[in-house]
Amino acid sequence: MHTCDLLLAADYVLTQDHERHILEDAAVAVKDGLVAAVGKADEVRAAWAPARTLDMGGGMIVPGLINSHSHVSMTFLRGRADDLPLMQWLTEHIFPVEARLTPEVARMGALLGFAEMLRTGTTACLDMYLFEEQVLDAARTAGIRCMGGEVTFMFPSACCAGPEEALQRTRAMAERYAGHDRLSVCVSPHAVYTTTPDILSRCRDLAEELNLPLHIHLAETASETEQCLSLFGKRPIPYCADLGLLSPRATLAHVVDVTDEELELLAQSGAVVAHNPSSNMKLASGAARIPAMLQRGIPVALGTDGPASNNRMNMFTEMGRAALMHKLSGGDPTVFSAQEALDAATLGGAAALHAPGLGQLVPGAPADLAVLSLREPHMLPMYNAVSQTVYAATGMETRLTMVAGEILYMDGAFTRFSYDDLLREADSLRRWTLGRA
């Protein structure tokens, strides 16, 4: 009989292990922040003596979902402007407010977004924004796993005088969080049209020097391609390939406008694609060629993008919409199955965050998980746990969210921060934004 910290029992455990086992009447033993055992409840109970037992009857344990492309601070702009042409939306509603962004607004916006993530079963994210140090501070407050990068532009931002400062901040954050359990840092050039070849090369060099992942928006729209062609004489993916940016350390957000040859380049590179179905639909960017990527073995993750273009930070929403949009755009109902959507939101996310232990509930993996209620009417009857997770669940069935063995949300209560204070802060965010209009 081994000891463990917690034994969590439920009707189902969706393991996402190599064989995608789904266990019925099952349990997860948690010890020192890791999964110690997963199996039939009676076997786990017989083998492990827990300090605490949580019986989540009527529940299903799933790996924590991973949001592989976010701008979580932008939660402060949720619903501020919708249904507009991209440039009008950016230049009239987003950029003017971002130009006056403060560290405190970035921190409060991030905490509100992290609350939404935890409330809806997301345990990790890959984030890029201004004032990313405040985002990581908010992640520390919330307890969520976060890889963050200070967005690097060729022009000044509210946070940085220019790319040099953004990279300095990236280096300082990387030193600060080296070896941290939940927080980590990557290099985050914004995009090909907001940087120069020199800036991208320096980003690549810094990532290699510090052995950090690199996170960039790439090939998001046809107009990005046109811009890249006119500025640099190449389409975005060959341009980045020639600069040495496409490598196993890269996570590429969007990747909508690609040719077959570019898919081959991506497949050879080892880079991960972070697909953002809601954002690509809402901004009319197009349908990313995700099924073609999967056929070529390109690792695919899912992300929400910023809540100003979504307007949620909810990975259940992304799984369902991804599965549906690719059936529609491919004209084939067998495309991008529920299992592929779940894989992208779990194992694909682990690839995007360059944290291969995440996204599955197997012995030795970090104990990052969520428990969904199966007692809501839309979660019944239960024929197929994967179908229910991807097509029926909204995320709001989440009863418990755990990161590294620590319960961060349970049955309406956040454990790490005062939600009442956060409600007040959300109102102050609103007043701040309206004051900048």
Added chain:
Amino acid sequence: MHTCDLLLAADYVLTQDHERHILEDAAVAVKDGLVAAVGKADEVRAAWAPARTLDMGGGMIVPGLINSHSHVSMTFLRGRADDLPLMQWLTEHIFPVEARLTPEVARMGALLGFAEMLRTGTTACLDMYLFEEQVLDAARTAGIRCMGGEVTFMFPSACCAGPEEALQRTRAMAERYAGHDRLSVCVSPHAVYTTTPDILSRCRDLAEELNLPLHIHLAETASETEQCLSLFGKRPIPYCADLGLLSPRATLAHVVDVTDEELELLAQSGAVVAHNPSSNMKLASGAARIPAMLQRGIPVALGTDGPASNNRMNMFTEMGRAALMHKLSGGDPTVFSAQEALDAATLGGAAALHAPGLGQLVPGAPADLAVLSLREPHMLPMYNAVSQTVYAATGMETRLTMVAGEILYMDGAFTRFSYDDLLREADSLRRWTLGRA
């Protein structure tokens, strides 16, 4: 000072009145099942003496959403089979079970689906299925507003020996529910490829004789068009027009495969289109030309279709997906705005159910409404109540659902039936289905 039954106060009331007023610090007075007054909370309080007051601080009152195309009993098959080619899905997984359907399974499946609707702010639906008498019985149990029709095929169903019996049952139901407050009946020929010209003519005649609406699947896929052309020498919409089926009494589900000329036919006819975005995406039926319909003044409603092809009965899901899919398919982020999506789910639904008082909170309208919590992290900050309702809300924010002034769901509890019993029935549905596999 007038008396009323209930005064419901909240942070916002989304009226959906003619000017689409959104009221802050507002209240709704309810009397005899109708909205007696809507206005600023202090003014409503000053004018009305309620028997009961409900202060939903931190909440938003919205008109109850209307599901304009459902097969609610099919909830018993939710998640039974996904990601399959349409014919394989139908012939291997749906038809064999439906062939052995029993009245009791139809009733239990419907009650489970109605529970999901009420849980997610839907107060009315337009339903078509086998054993529709049992569906209406379940609607009576749940208290939801439902217009139902016995599906009419050219072949026998588990319920009816043939079309004659389906029409007899329709006539009997229409007599039974004549003048009923919440339950009503329509004529429901299944589709052009499952009926004959003679059957459709008899459906039209019955609808005219009894002054009933007519609800039919129409122009759902390109293969339906091919079939209709080969059987009857016409595309589905001209075929139905020539049979006199396109009229203001018709609600046409899907209408995906249409030409410009057919849109003109529809616009002239006064028929209502019930658009099913999730189903059209999941089955890869295509993107209905909803923006083109709106431009021509065709009334557009939203529906879930059956939960076997969705897999939800959640109108918040449909509003969000509709807005996003039309931006994607139109390549334009300004297409099908949040307001248009909300209009389709409320006022469009009223048109689809031929119940023009529904879908808005104005004096004299039926008191069909929902209250959404604004205290969930994803409902903050609040800049725009319509954006929040369509793009942020999942439906699970619903704290209260009311039909005809009667609270049917509030804070986790259904008022009309035992939810514990329903959970057990859902399990028996599962065992029944698995026993038929």
